[in-house]
Amino acid sequence: MTISSNLGSPIKVSVETFYVEAQSQPEKNKYVFAYTVTIKNHSLCSVKLESRHWLITDANGKESEIDGEGVIGEKPSIAPGDSYKYTSGAVLDTPLGTMQGHYLMRNEFGTEFEAPIPVFRLTCLTALH
Numbered sequence: 001m002t003i004s005s006n007l008g009s010p011i012k013v014s015v016e017t018f019y020v021e022a023q024s025q026p027e028k029n030k031y032v033f034a035y036t037v038t039i040k041n042h043s044l045c046s047v048k049l050e051s052r053h054w055l056i057t058d059a060n061g062k063e064s065e066i067d068g069e070g071v072i073g074e075k076p077s078i079a080p081g082d083s084y085k086y087t088s089g090a091v092l093d094t095p096l097g098t099m100q101g102h103y104l105m106r107n108e109f110g111t112e113f114e115a116p117i118p119v120f121r122l123t124c125l126t127a128l129h
Helices: none
Strands: 002-005 011-019 031-041 047-058 063-069 083-092 096-107 112-123
Touching: 011 096, 011 112, 031 096, 031 112, 047 083, 083 096
Parallel strands: none
Antiparallel strands: 002 011, 011 031, 031 083, 047 063, 047 096, 096 112
């Protein structure tokens, strides 16, 4: 599944998700998902990704919030018109869930703003059959 939205922000966030069957253990309620995020800078100046905030919700309604500096150990700078791509993962207790959040960005003039990450689904396709 792929989602994409900029929700009025000069930063467009696209996400593609994957169920990682080889690392999952459904009998132990462990469902592993990977997601690839592409962050595209549509502004006229460079931006730096300072931090992230995620809200992860499983099918039972259990919510986890995750805050941290940068992504995958980096605080990437993205020039106007360029994009940055990374892959990370999440482990859920259920075969279905959602993620959403935002990145805190800083432009080259020092102004901070949030780049929203719209809700996207984490889905184990075998759970739908």
